[in-house]
Amino acid sequence: MLRFSLFALAALTAACATPAEQVSAGDSDCFRAGSVNGYSVIDRNNVEVRVSPSRRYVLHTDWDTYNLRSAQGIAVRSPTGSICTGETQGILLETGGQTYPVQSVSRAPEPATQG
DSSP states (O other): OHHHHHHHHHHHHHHTOOOTTOEEETTEEEEEGGGOOEEEEEETTEEEEEEETTEEEEEEOSSOOGGGGGOSOOEEEOTTSEEETTBOTTOEEEETTEEEEOOEEEEOOOOOOOO
């Protein structure tokens, strides 16, 4: 019975899926973990991830992230597959055997236009 319930939940989730880039969770601003297509280290505890040219998010961790500057890539993991501002339970940054629990997620400010 549990296996059928999990299968039904997975089928329902897939049927109701929104575009891969953006997910809605009430008032939260969300994206799918698999949509991350780039990153940069902002400072010791903040990493910016890019979801699209116009959508960037800041992931804050209490751990020192400077060694991510030389990493070939990172993975962003979430128990639900979605990452939302304001909700960080179980969200992890991973690279080369290192795991960084994420403490907060926020939308990155729009870059200032030069003019």
